[in-house]
Amino acid sequence: MTTLAHDPSGGPFAIEAQALNIYYGSFRAVKDINLRFSTHKITALIGPSGCGKSTVLRAFNRMNDLIPISRTEGTVLFHGKNIYDADVDPVQVRRRVGMVFQKPNPFPKTIYENVAWGARINGFKGNKADMDALVEESLRDAAVWDDVKDKLFQSGLSLSGGQQQRLCIARAIATRPELILMDEPASALDPISTLRIEELIQDLKKNYTILIVTHNMQQAARASDYTAFFNMDTDRAGYLVEYGQTDQVFTSPKSEMTEQYITGRFG
Amino acid sequence: MSDRPLPTETPPEPAAEQGDRFAALYPSEEGIRAQVARRQRVATGWRVAFLAATSLAVVILSTLLLSIINQSFGLVAEQTDIPEAQLVADHYKSQVLGATNVLLATEDDADIAAGIAADANGIGLLGYAVYADNGAALQALSVDGVAPTAETVATGTYPLTRPLLLYSSAAILSDKPQVAAFLLYTLQHAEEVMSELGAFPADATALAEQAAALATTLGLDPAAPIDPAAYEGDIVISGSSTLNPVTREIARRFRGEGFQGAIKISSVGTVAGFEAFCAESADLVDASRPITTVETAACAANNLTPLSVQVGLDPVVVAVNSANTFAADVNGEQLAALFTTATNWSEVVAGWPADAIHRFLPTTDSGTMDVFVNTVFGGRTLADLPYDALVQIFKANVTAGRCRAIEAEQRFYADSFVCDTEEAFTARCQSDAAPTGCVLEPRDKGSLVALIQADVVNPVVQQAWFLAESLFRREEIMAEARQAYPTADVHFRRWLTLDFLTRPQSSQPELAGVRTAILGSLWVVAIGILVGFPVGVGAAIYLEEYADKRRRFNRFIQTNINNLAGVPSIIYGLLGLTVFVRVLEPITSGAVFGVGDATTANGRTILSAGLTLALLILPVIIISAQEAIKAVPSSLREASLGLGATKWQTIWNHVVPNAIGGIMTGVILAMSRIIGETAPLVVVGASTFITTDPTGPFSKFTTLPTQIFQWTSRPQQTFLLIAGAAIIVLLVLLFILNAFAIYLRNRYARRIG
CATH class of the missing domain: 3.40.190 (D-Maltodextrin-Binding Protein; domain 2)
Known part of the structure; x- marks a missing residue:
């Protein structure tokens, strides 16, 4: 597991974790992760609760830095540079690695401002018309334009849960990241909304590399190109069990544990 | 990896008798009803207790408010040395008698009638009886369109x-x-x-x-x-x-x-x-x-x-010669001009002839003159009189020694003395040496009026009655007062008047006001908030967003702040006295900046007080701001940071705007607290008696609560009454400031929502 065994695709990689260990205080939450993700593909991270898949995901845009007791060891290569090097500003990383969270969290501002704010702080140079266009296109790309086009200047919080989550996706893609991290983006939503988010993710694949954490086996099977299965070891640290093309992982898993998990025998 | 046991067995069925065993431990069906009823009775008891507590609070608060209101209004028996109205009337009488072309001033109406009858440009004032006797030679002017007839006199529509x-x-x-x-x-x-x-x-x-x-x-x-x-x-x-x-x-x-x-x-x-x-x-x-x-x-x-x-x-009757063809009706203003300022008829009404007005008047002693002056110049106060006249009134009604003393304190005119000799003026105010005892600015009219009020009019409330008695025992009180104070004027008085708000402090409660105190309070609160708000919110942001709570030092600071919120305010006063008044005296007295003067050189200034109050409210603001910042969901911070925002952008654009409601609530609480603070200000040096308005942060000062405290500790009853009025002012000021802060808060909250 310390080698780069999980390398299902080859081809250009968007981001790569090497010997990644993450600690919360003295507790090791994730151990020895080696993973790399192909560009313009969707990779699902699955596994039972507490196996550290969210922690791994948040390692890719240094979100774990926000937890004061957390500590990250190992390397995450992004464009050949370890993002955990001392000279790397996490803001630089997050600028290029967008994120969508489990619970929809639009800003308590207008829908327009929700999308425009990220562009504005990141030095978007366009004029008012460009900004309007960017907002519209982002909302269209996030498949929420038709729902909100008549109320752009109402609060983002006035939308339904599914709409809010798509607004958050629009907000993320408005800054044109290279990578989008999604932490169970549909877990708080009803089945219809979930389906729409999944379709949306498929569309987004054309332009973005997407990493998605999910608890939902069907979702992983339906929506992803690759699947990484994590499990919790006896020391309660999460580790990578299996990583491969989604079809292969779901139809002929190499590990017995993977099979048991995806068939619902534990987890 | 296969060392984990896989769940293969189905869980055992729950034992049926166990459920029964526990069910048996509950009361029976009847018992349940009784038990629920018992619990409901307890609940009702508590509800009654809470209601009683609330009612008690409401009753206490209303009683408090009513008693304050009760004190602030009521009948008074007020004694004056010379009523203000009389000073004013005397002034206008001398104006009337000192006008140009007063051909006659006599006590005999018949002479006045004869004088006017013989002079085509004559005008005069006389009683109706004599006028009626000389009907052919005179004509009466109507005033405001009303002629003196039996009917207009009986109904009171004829003003004179x-x-x-x-x-x-x-x-x-x-x-x-x-x-x-x-x-x-x-x-x-x-x-x-x-x-x-x-x-x-x-x-x-x-x-x-x-x-x-x-x-x-x-x-x-x-x-x-x-x-x-x-x-x-x-x-x-x-x-x-x-x-x-x-x-x-x-x-x-x-x-x-x-x-x-x-x-x-x-x-x-x-x-x-x-x-x-x-x-x-x-x-x-x-x-x-x-x-x-x-x-x-x-x-x-x-x-x-x-x-x-x-x-x-x-x-x-305002009578003119029957040959006068132009004057028939005059209004109050024209009457005033006719008998005081105007020399020619044409100055009163354009179009009237440019001939001199010949005046035939009763003397100062006549009731006719009194009525004329009271009607035409009625309602005017000392403040309406010219400065020179006020100086003369003052000089005429105080002893020469008092006049000189007042003038030595501050002159009436920049270039001369009124009560003292020219030599004294030269000696004191024009020597090459720095003038001592001679403030170079002459007095202004407001201070002169106040001086006359205090020294000449000298109103003294002999006795005052509260609102309730004044309303229900009015007749008895009137009779009582006439008996006990025959020379006093008994009237209903509101202690809370516009004058009360606009007058400075005075040693006479009848003349004292709260202007100085209100301004002092506003200055001190403004400095307290302006310093306390940014420092407090800044500290809260640092402690919540930046400081690592695992570090012992930061936890130590947090504990201290929490404890400081409970420290008695007088301790802050001592701190302010030591630090701001003593150690930082060169700064707080304004000496470093070249402002301030000898009276503030000890550092007992508005600035010291404001800074002390800023310290006092700092813990309150920090803690409430911290709570407000804590309440901002971390998902918002993550969303912002996830977009590539810096920490500062996140704080400024999301954390602070979402916390501003809570932060402002803390500020409102802080403001309410410091506006009523007395103890630390007394320690820092709020003057208990001061009559000059604060002019800036380096002024001496007093505040409303200090003023109230000082008044309530006086033995005279009247000071207690104006203290009640000042309490109402303080409450209203507090409501106004709070309303403003709440308005600001809501406006912000709406903008974010």
Whole structure:
């Protein structure tokens, strides 16, 4: 597991974790992760609760830095540079690695401002018309334009849960990241909304590399190109069990544990 | 990896008897009902207890508010050395008499009538009776479109109408039955006589009632007419020339019916009439206006309590020569000009001839003049008078020593002394050495008015009654006050007036105000908030967003802040005294900046106080801001950071705007707290007595609560009353500031929402 065994695709990689260990205080939450993700593909991270898949995901845009007791060891290569090097500003990383969270969290501002704010702080140079266009296109790309086009200047919080989550996706893609991290983006939503988010993710694949954490086996099977299965070891640290093309992982898993998990025998 | 046991067995069925065992431990079906009812009774008991607590709080608060209101309004018996109205009236009288071309100033209306009749440019003031006698040669101007006729006089629409009164005293009436008989005879015959003379008698019913009341007091039969033949002795009558013809005619009839004694009637004017009466050289006064408090006081010195009856009404006629074709109707302003400022007719109304106005006037002592001045210049106060006149009033009414002392404190004029010699002025204020005891700025009008109020008018509230008694026992209080303070003016007084808000502190409660204190409070609170708010919110942001709570040092700071919030405020006062007043004195006194003066050199300034209060509210602001920042969901921070925002952008754009409601709530609480603070300010050096407004952060100061505290510790009752009024001011100020802060908060909250 310390080698780069999980390398299902080859081809250009968007981001790569090497010997990644993450600690919360003295507790090791994730151990020895080696993973790399192909560009313009969707990779699902699955596994039972507490196996550290969210922690791994948040390692890719240094979100774990926000937890004061957390500590990250190992390397995450992004464009050949370890993002955990001392000279790397996490803001630089997050600028290029967008994120969508489990619970929809639009800003308590207008829908327009929700999308425009990220562009504005990141030095978007366009004029008012460009900004309007960017907002519209982002909302269209996030498949929420038709729902909100008549109320752009109402609060983002006035939308339904599914709409809010798509607004958050629009907000993320408005800054044109290279990578989008999604932490169970549909877990708080009803089945219809979930389906729409999944379709949306498929569309987004054309332009973005997407990493998605999910608890939902069907979702992983339906929506992803690759699947990484994590499990919790006896020391309660999460580790990578299996990583491969989604079809292969779901139809002929190499590990017995993977099979048991995806068939619902534990987890 | 296969060391984990896989769940293969189905869980065991729950044992049925176990459920029964626990069910048996609950009460039976009936028992359940009783048990629930019991719990409900307990709940009801608590509800009643909470309701009682709330009601108690409401009752206490309302009682508090009512008692404050009760104190702030009510009847007062106010004694003045010279009423302000009289000073003002005297000024205007001298203006009228000092106008150009006063060809005649006499007490005799007949002379005035003759003067006007002989002068085509003549104008004058006289009683109606004499005017009526000279009807052909004179014409009366109507005032504000109303001519003096029987009807307009009776209804009071003619503005220059005055009552005609006869004054005596109970003692004289009982000592000299002939005087009592004459007075009663007058009342019985006033209507008939006055109608014959063309004067205006009082309402017949009113005359009859007064006669009956007087007869009853004297022990006579109200129904029986007076028989003059039954009386003897002398009667001395003095006073108004207006009433003089009526009195003479009544006296003629009185004698005609057989009165044996002598009746001496002199027409000297109302003022002189009262003087004679109070000096016990007259039995009856013909008065064309009510007696003043000053005259009452003079009478009281001789143990005379005046008693009056009204016999008629008299319009003061503004008469011009019958040859005058242009003047017919004038308004108040034109009347003022006609008798004071104007020299030519054309100055009063454009289009009137440019001839000189020739004035024929009654003297200062006449009731006619009083009525004219009170009507035309009524409602004016000292503040309406010119500065020079005020200086003269002051000089004329205080001792020379007092005048010099006041002038030494601050001059009336920049270039000369009024109360002292030229040499003294030169010696004190124009020597090459720095002027000591000579403030270079002359006084302003406001301070001069205040000076006259305090030194000349000198109002003293002898006794005050609370609102409740004033409302329910009004008549009793009036009688009581007349008995106890015969010379005082008893009237309803609001202690909380506009004047109270705009006047500075004074050693006389009747003249004291809260302007200085309000300004001081606003300054101090403003500095406290302006310093406390940014520092407090900054600290809260640091502690919540930046500081690593695992570090012992940061936890230590947090604990200290929490503890500081509970420290008694006087401790902060001591801290402020040590740090701001003493150590940082060069800064807080303004010496470093070259401002401030000798009086603030000890650092006891608004700045010191404001900074002390800023320290006081710092823990409150920090803690409430921390709570507000904590309440901002971390998902918002993650969303912002996830977009590539910096920490500062996240804080400024998301954390602070979402926390601003809570932060402002803390600020409002802090403001409410410091606006009522007294103890630390007293320690830091709020002046308890100060009459000058603060001019900036380096001024001496006082605040509302300090002022209230000081007033309540005075022994005089009146200070307690104005303290009550000041408490209302403090409450209202607090409400206003809070309302403003809440408005700001809501506006922000809406913008974010």
